[in-house]
Every structure is written in structure tokens, then in C-alpha cells.
Amino acid sequence: MNFQIGWRNIWRNPKRTLVILSAVIIGVWSMIFLSAFMRGITDQMVRNGISTLTGHVQVHHKGYRDDPGIENSMTEPGVLETVFNNTLPPDTLWTSRVRVSAVASNARHSSGVTLLGADPAKEGKISFIGGAVTLGRFLKPDDPHGIVVGQALVEKFETKLGRKLVLMSQDTGREIASRAFRIVGIFRAEMEATEKQFVFVSLPAAQEMLKLKKGISEVSMILNSHQEANEVAAVLRDALPANDYEVQTWQEAMPMVTAILKMYDGFVFLWFFVVFIAMGFGIVNTTLMAVYERIREFGLLKALGMKPWWIVRQVLTESFYLLVLGMIIGTGLGALSVLALSGTGIDLSSVAAGAEFAGMSRMIYPVVESKDVVTANLVVFILGIIVSLYPAIKAARFTPIEAMAHN
Amino acid sequence: MDIVECTDIKKTYHQGKVEIQALRGVNLSIARGGFMAIAGPSGSGKTTILNIIGGLDSMDAGHVVVDGNTLDEMNQSQLAQMRLNKIGFVFQAYNLIPVLSALENVEYIMLLQGVPTAQRRDLARSILNDVGLEGTYDRRPAELSGGQQQRVAVARAIVSNPSIVLADEPTANLDSKTGKGLLEMMKEMNEKKNVTFIFSTHDQMVMDYARRLVRLRDGLVVDDKVKEAQ
Incomplete structure (x- = not known):
């Protein structure tokens, strides 16, 4: 019943719910799409590097x-x-x-x-x-x-x-x-x-x-995959005389690409953080508005004997719905966008010279990695619930008398 | 045995630099199964005494015992637990949860008490039938008249078999016919279930229905009359 109440509560003000839902959807979509775009760039860089006479x-x-x-x-x-x-x-x-x-x-x-x-x-x-x-x-x-x-x-x-x-x-x-x-x-x-x-x-x-x-x-x-390189290199290092031969993996042979891979990973997480900050303010603001609108109701619930923790739980249940719904739609849209572009690719021919200078290919094929999807959703969910705690605790701290006197 | 014992209760509110003495030493004993009204002009302290008995507000001095619980010795969590299990509230503005149906509003209190779903649904239906609201189970508050909403509020207050129902001006927003029907229904519940009803009111009709009438003025009990059995 608590979940039922939470679900109904978020639709009390459909416009507001749709606004915050849009923020979550756009946030999750942009996290997934941008990370897929970045992965596409780095994946292409690694492929180009390996096939341009480097090998694994x-x-x-x-x-x-x-x-x-x-x-x-x-x-x-x-x-x-x-x-x-x-x-x-x-x-x-x-x-x-x-x-x-x-x-x-x-x-x-x-x-x-x-x-x-x-x-x-x-x-x-x-x-x-x-x-x-x-x-x-x-x-x-x-x-x-x-x-x-x-x-x-x-x-x-x-x-x-x-x-x-x-x-x-x-x-x-x-x-x-x-x-x-x-x-x-x-x-x-x-x-x-x-x-x-x-x-x-x-x-x-x-x-x-x-x-x-x-x-x-x-x-x-x-080799069969990029990931085998370190293992095979180690075997060869053991098998070949160290004084006569040196064995390098693609990461060692292309230090710049390796550094760019790490840097892009950093960009992805930085982007996640920036998106979440913008979204977090939206969530706090909207939830606070919803809490203040229902302050009399929270007073009534406390008067009836509802404990503060239960009120926190109720507000968090509403945030849970908004976040999960936004995450599902945002992830779906992200997957669709990537799917649509993974066949045709994103053509950077118009900025080919700049792209080449940055070591990028002319065509970028977005690549979704499950860890990016999981990370984007976890970031939104965990931080979303954490920022919702503020309005939830605020709702729980009103005394029944002051809450019910509120107009 | 008395279900409520108030001894020398004092309460002062502060509005800026102004002190308002809401209660100035109220002594009141209420017997189990009573049907009483606390009347008085605005500012006389009737809502304050109701809030203190209900554990919603604290007192500055004095001593209150409700059904064996000494309120001034209890923390907020214990007070919430006592309200949940021993006290039912009926408010002037009905205060139903708008997103819940009539049945769910009545059920909700039992959900908080941990009553199993099937049992609480049966009880809620039965109590709604008792207050004359059969067939309105699925209607939301906005789809009910004022009188029906207040009946749902009464059903919610009594469904979990509380020791006391505190009703703060329950007829204030109702026309006299609807108010009379509501009072009849509450009286029936009082007689059938032996629940103690305490009203705060301005309404003469409520005073007429009450078997005991306590009048407050300026935070003091100025009159306390028990009527003879009707």
C-alpha cells in the first residue's frame, strides 16, 4: 500500500512530475549516450592503432x-x-x-x-x-x-x-x-x-x-581480444631471453592512446557528475515543493501515529518512483540512440582535420558498455535517493501541530 | 476508573514577545466510555487541552495520564505509538488523504499498526457500513460530500478500537442536518463500542448531545455539568 500511495502521490501534480521526470530521463540518456560516444572514439582509436601496424x-x-x-x-x-x-x-x-x-x-x-x-x-x-x-x-x-x-x-x-x-x-x-x-x-x-x-x-x-x-x-x-595482450606478453617474456628481446603490449606500444583512454574515462565520470549536480538540484527542489504542499497531510499522519521514519520512507518512495521511471526511459532512449547510430556511425568528416589531430577517426560508432549503463543508473539512483533525504527529513521533522496549522 | 486525568495543566504560547496563557491550571478527570464536550469561546484553551490529551502538544506544567500512560514522561516516539494504538482523531477539516479512497483512508491506520491486509480490508468495510457509507468504498475524498468525508474520518478514528476519540469541532463545517446525523452515529459508536468521545466545540447541538459538558474560559474550567441519563 505504501508503494501504491507513493505512485499516486507523484501523479498529484502531473506537470511537475513530468518536468522532473524529463530531467532524469535527459540526464540518464545523456550519460549513456555521451559515454557510448566516448567509448566509440576510444574504441576506434585503439582499433586504428592496433591495425596500423601495432598489433596486440x-x-x-x-x-x-x-x-x-x-x-x-x-x-x-x-x-x-x-x-x-x-x-x-x-x-x-x-x-x-x-x-x-x-x-x-x-x-x-x-x-x-x-x-x-x-x-x-x-x-x-x-x-x-x-x-x-x-x-x-x-x-x-x-x-x-x-x-x-x-x-x-x-x-x-x-x-x-x-x-x-x-x-x-x-x-x-x-x-x-x-x-x-x-x-x-x-x-x-x-x-x-x-x-x-x-x-x-x-x-x-x-x-x-x-x-x-x-x-x-x-x-x-x-590475438583473439585486446584483453589477452598482457597475459600473452607475460608468457613471451618468460619464454624469450630477456637480454635479446623485448615484448610490448599495445598499451605500451601506444602510450598516448593508453593515456587518452584513461583521460576519456575521467571525462565520462566528470560528465556524470555535472549531469547529476544539475539533476540533483531539480530533484531536491521538486521534492521540497511537493513536501511543502502536503505539509498538513504529514502533520495529520504524525497525529495519527506515523513515526518520522515512516514519513521519510514515504517521501523516498516517491523519489524512488521518479528515479526508476526516469532511469528506465532514459536507458531505453540511450540504447535506442546508440543502436540507431551504431550502424551508420557519426560522421566527423566536416571536422576531419581537427579529429585527426586529436587522434580520432572520421567516423565514430558509439559503443555501449554495460558498466557505463550500470554506473550511470547507479549514480542517478544512489545520489538521487541521497539528495531526496533532505526534503524527506524536513517533512518528518514538522510537529503535527505546526504542520496542521500550515495553510 | 478514569481514562483521562489532567492535573493542574498549564500552557503558555509565545507569539513574538507576547505571551498567551492558553491553560492556567486545568484539572479534569474523564471516565471511560464518556461522551463529553469541552466548550468555550475562541482562545479559551479547548483545542489546547485536546491536543495535550492527544499527545500532540506538550504542557509547561502539570500532569496528564491517558489510559494508564503518563504523557509527561513519554518521548515523541512513545507518544506516536500511543496515538496510533489508543487515540482516534477527528478534525474540523476532515483531513483525509486525498489520493486514497474512503476504504483505503480507513485501512491506512491499520496498515501503520501492521494489521494483515485481508483483516484490515474486512474491518474497514465493516466500519464504513456501520457509519452508513456502504457503497462508497472506492470513492476518493473529493468525490464525497462534507458529511460523508467526516463519517470516513470518524470511521478511521474508531476502526482500530481506540480508548478515546478526540474530535476537534467535528461539526463546524457541516450543515445542521448532516451534523446531527454525524453526532447520532458517534453516539451509537460510543454506546456500541464503549469508546470515549471528547469533543471541543462551539456548536450548541454538540453540547446538547454530550452527556457531560465542561466549559472553559481564559484557560480555566469554569463549569462542569454531567447531565442525567436521557
Whole structure:
């Protein structure tokens, strides 16, 4: 019966109830939608980072991280292959690369690039390049002179498919090594910077050019999920000689992305807090108005023998209804909004340059995480009940005589 | 045995710097099963004495015992418990809960007492029938006439078998015919259930119905008459 009374009480003044209900709904909706938007941004950043030649786990020669030069190459990839076969989870994909800084030039321009010597069959399954070639073709396994470059680099160099491009770098003998390649494919990437930075040649071509023999710069692997990275990295650290190899997870390989993830988590909670403050004032104000309107009634209830705690409970029951109703509708609207945009995404093309500067993709696909939905609802519910305590206690503290004398 | 014993009750209200002596040493004993009225002009202290007996207001001096409970020794929680179990209230302005039906208003007091649902529903229906409100169970206060609302208030006051019903000007908002019907009904309840009724009133009809009439003036009992059995 207490719940029945609470429900009827909130509809005594439908306009007021709808106003506060709207505040709760908008609050919950915005908490869920904004957190899904933020998660979409960070999720896309992580995906981009991982697929842009980072992978979930990387293995390098000791010291490569501080000095990614040719002298820090791994000269015995066979050792690694044996360890991987014995330790990695069955579905893990991995590939070896040569990765060095180089200068690309043609008759008109020259520019610093990162030379990627890739195993085409494996690389295509692991990094973005597998589906990124929009013009021409990707490399063949032993392509001696084929090169795949980004669209932005092609435009910068005013070149095209079939034209030559010369790469220059330092070989293992610390001599300048150079080789002419022919553009066989052009790729598009999520970010323009990626298109300008990376050029792909076949692994044997890179090894031959740099006199690396069978040497490689890195191994990159893709696991079943982001979460397995730490566990797999720990296993590899145990299995590989610590003096010769270093193993990095994607979080360690992309410290900026990791920092942004943490910062976005902070933003989400800050937003929750700001929304709640605005909503909390609304709840207190409305509940106080409702309490003052019914002050005679509370006096009557106390006169009849109702204890103060029961009055607190009654006022809190009304807040409970408002909060729960607002939470259900707000969560439903939040889920619908995210669902509607998760297929089409939110297009940031109009601010693409700014978005890229902030490390964001052009398309954001909102991602709802159950923990954000639970947190948003818990924040609203727990803090909502706490702020409702003030008017509830106020209602309980009137004496029957003063309450019933109130007009 | 007396159900209410008031000994030398004093009460002063402060309105700003002005002191108003509402009660200046009232002595009053009320027998169980009584049907009495406290009358007097406005400001004579009749509502104050009713509030003190009901544990709604405190006294500055004196001693009140209600059905064996010494009120001046009880805290707020004990007073609330006593009101819940031993005292029924009927107010001039009916004071029903607007969102509850007639039946639910009567039930509510039993809900507070922890009476099981089926039992309290049966009791509420039965008492509403007793006060002549069969068929109005589901009507909300706004859908009832003044007289019907006051009958619901009386039903609510007596449903839990209180020792005393305190009625503060119960007929003040009713026309004389409705007021008479209400008094007849309360008298019947008094006789049938042996509930003590104490009224504060200006209304001559209430005074006529009461078997004992106490008159107050300026916070003192100036007259106390017990009528012969009618």
C-alpha cells in the first residue's frame, strides 16, 4: 500500500512530475549516450592503432624501442618461430617485418617515410593494409621491386601507379642503401598521416636492400581480444631471453592512446557528475515543493501515529518512483540512440582535420558498455535517493501541530 | 476508573514577545466510555487541552495520564505509538488523504499498526457500513460530500478500537442536518463500542448531545455539568 500511495502521490501534480521526470530521463540518456560516444572514439582509436601496424603484442630486439635502427634487428627469426609455436594461443596471427626509417624520392620530391618490409600473405590478415589497397594490387611474396604507397604520398609526390620511387636507408654495414621500386598499389588509410608515413615492400626485397639476410625488425601479432595482450606478453617474456628481446603490449606500444583512454574515462565520470549536480538540484527542489504542499497531510499522519521514519520512507518512495521511471526511459532512449547510430556511425568528416589531430577517426560508432549503463543508473539512483533525504527529513521533522496549522 | 486525568495543566504560547496563557491550571478527570464536550469561546484553551490529551502538544506544567500512560514522561516516539494504538482523531477539516479512497483512508491506520491486509480490508468495510457509507468504498475524498468525508474520518478514528476519540469541532463545517446525523452515529459508536468521545466545540447541538459538558474560559474550567441519563 505504501508503494501504491507513493505512485499516486507523484501523479498529484502531473506537470511537475513530468518536468522532473524529463530531467532524469535527459540526464540518464545523456550519460549513456555521451559515454557510448566516448567509448566509440576510444574504441576506434585503439582499433586504428592496433591495425596500423601495432598489433596486440610486438616483439623486438632489445633496445629497438629506444633506437629503432637497423642495428637493433633480430637476426635469428627461427628462434622466435619455435617459441611462438610452443607458447601462443592457437588462433594467434603473427607476422615478421622489417621496419626502418627511409627517405623516399622521385624526380620532384623527397620525404621521410617508414619502410615496411612485409610478408604480404600474413600482413594482409593482421594490419589495415589487407583491405586498404584501393588502386593496383598489394605485394606478391617475393616481389623484388614492387612498392605500395599511400594516396596522400602519391598526391604529395605528384606521382601515380606504375611510376618509380627510390628508397634510401642505412644498411647493416652502416652504408647508404638505395633501391628503385615501382608503384604497384596505392592504399587509403583512416588517417592521412598514415598514408604519408608508410611504404610497403616485400620482406625479401627489404632484407636484400638492407643486407639483413634473414633479419627482421619486429614481430607483430593479433590475438583473439585486446584483453589477452598482457597475459600473452607475460608468457613471451618468460619464454624469450630477456637480454635479446623485448615484448610490448599495445598499451605500451601506444602510450598516448593508453593515456587518452584513461583521460576519456575521467571525462565520462566528470560528465556524470555535472549531469547529476544539475539533476540533483531539480530533484531536491521538486521534492521540497511537493513536501511543502502536503505539509498538513504529514502533520495529520504524525497525529495519527506515523513515526518520522515512516514519513521519510514515504517521501523516498516517491523519489524512488521518479528515479526508476526516469532511469528506465532514459536507458531505453540511450540504447535506442546508440543502436540507431551504431550502424551508420557519426560522421566527423566536416571536422576531419581537427579529429585527426586529436587522434580520432572520421567516423565514430558509439559503443555501449554495460558498466557505463550500470554506473550511470547507479549514480542517478544512489545520489538521487541521497539528495531526496533532505526534503524527506524536513517533512518528518514538522510537529503535527505546526504542520496542521500550515495553510 | 478514569481514562483521562489532567492535573493542574498549564500552557503558555509565545507569539513574538507576547505571551498567551492558553491553560492556567486545568484539572479534569474523564471516565471511560464518556461522551463529553469541552466548550468555550475562541482562545479559551479547548483545542489546547485536546491536543495535550492527544499527545500532540506538550504542557509547561502539570500532569496528564491517558489510559494508564503518563504523557509527561513519554518521548515523541512513545507518544506516536500511543496515538496510533489508543487515540482516534477527528478534525474540523476532515483531513483525509486525498489520493486514497474512503476504504483505503480507513485501512491506512491499520496498515501503520501492521494489521494483515485481508483483516484490515474486512474491518474497514465493516466500519464504513456501520457509519452508513456502504457503497462508497472506492470513492476518493473529493468525490464525497462534507458529511460523508467526516463519517470516513470518524470511521478511521474508531476502526482500530481506540480508548478515546478526540474530535476537534467535528461539526463546524457541516450543515445542521448532516451534523446531527454525524453526532447520532458517534453516539451509537460510543454506546456500541464503549469508546470515549471528547469533543471541543462551539456548536450548541454538540453540547446538547454530550452527556457531560465542561466549559472553559481564559484557560480555566469554569463549569462542569454531567447531565442525567436521557
